[in-house]
Amino acid sequence: DSGQSGLTPAQKAFTELLAPIGGQLTLGSTLGFAAGVALRTVGRVAAVGVGCTFCVIQGLAYHGYIEVNWRALERDYLKLLDKDGDGQVGAGDLAHVWQKTVDCLAFNLPAGMGFTAGLAYGLGASASTS
Numbered sequence: 855d856s857g858q859s860g861l862t863p864a865q866k867a868f869t870e871l872l873a874p875i876g877g878q879l880t881l882g883s884t885l886g887f888a889a890g891v892a893l894r895t896v897g898r899v900a901a902v903g904v905g906c907t908f909c910v911i912q913g914l915a916y917h918g919y920i921e922v923n924w925r926a927l928e929r930d931y932l933k934l935l936d937k938d939g940d941g942q943v944g945a946g947d948l949a950h951v952w953q954k955t956v957d958c959l960a961f962n963l964p965a966g967m968g969f970t971a972g973l974a975y976g977l978g979a980s981a982s983t984s
Contacts, residue, residue: 890976
């Protein structure tokens with residue numbers, strides 16, 4: 855039972871959820887986990903919003919109500935997200951965005967490594983090695 859006999863079922867579930875972060879929960883890892891869960895939720899809502907908007911725009915274009923310049927949109931998309939200038943949005947660009955996000959969220963926090971681990975776990979990264 856590993857010392858969890860006096861815990862409620864909710865407390866046990868919470869403990870088991872956070873156990874892979876490490877033996878000791880720090881302020882940084884706790885805030886990182888909370889930020890990761892928030893970003894994951896906001897990301898899903900944003901994806902639904904973008905997907906719905908695309909469907910509406912594409913439907914209107916299909917029926918002749920509007921005309922969409924997808925090439926110009928793609929060009930602007932690349933300007934925004936192509937950080938290494940190779941003409942594609944790839945792993946290097948995503949790594950740059952990830953690092954900027956971590957830098958911003960961990961700014962002035964003590965124990966930044968705990969924050970990064972908590973953030974990754976909160977975003978859904980697995981703590982297992984398999």
